[in-house]
Amino acid sequence: MNNSGNPRLEGKVTIVTGAGSGIGEVAARTFAREGAWVVLVGRREAPLRSNAEVISQAGGKAIMCSADVSSSDDVNRVVAETLDHFGQIDCVFNNAGIQGNGGPTVEMEESSFDELIAINLKGPWLMTRAVLRSMLDGGQGGAIVNTSSFLSTGATAGTSAYSASKAGLDAMIRAIALEVGDKGVRINNVNPGVIDTPMLRAHGEEIIPPLAARAALGRIGTPQDIADVAVWLCTDEARFITGQSVLVDGGFTIPGPR
Known part of the structure; x- marks a missing residue:
């Protein structure tokens, strides 16, 4: 968290996907507080518009682009509109993701697997490919961050596809880092533990106290906990x-990443 009062991303242009709720919503506001011009991306226009208004009212600058990150046409359009509006892209937070219709592998539909991989893994790859073309052509470098998960190195029953999608992100950035590091582009993941988001609460409020008790810090995380690291x-x-x-993860995985 920046306590100096000096915006650390003044004049930088940042794309945030999944910016309508949860981690992405808070991250977009945090990027804006640090002086970045923010492009809010998501599939639902209403929450994007609401978040853009909050940012604007706080003195920030944001535009919205409704898009499906698993569609190369949509992703390319987002990048083109960002360049048309701001003239550059400096940072990307690939945060959009779903848990999908998980459950035991033998019961999981192929279509559910395909959707989850398309959004959680292909989506960040598509956006990264598109923005790298701009960053490398412009020669200004940049920073890319993806939302992975503690489940990339662990698992719970029913997360075979989700864990695979996040492990794919962890592997992906290592190769890309080697490809573009000498061009001034950095790429990293933030891997949240258990975070208080609508996605978590959809499983029921009763699961939160035992999850909090497992963490070394005695609580589950907040979207701000993740947003601050992504911005940093x-x-x-x-x-x-x-x-x-x-x-x-607040020490959630110290006893073992499950």
């Missing part, structure tokens, strides 16, 4: 960090 990874304070998956 895009600042010059993290200038020598690339190809890394940063676990932010």
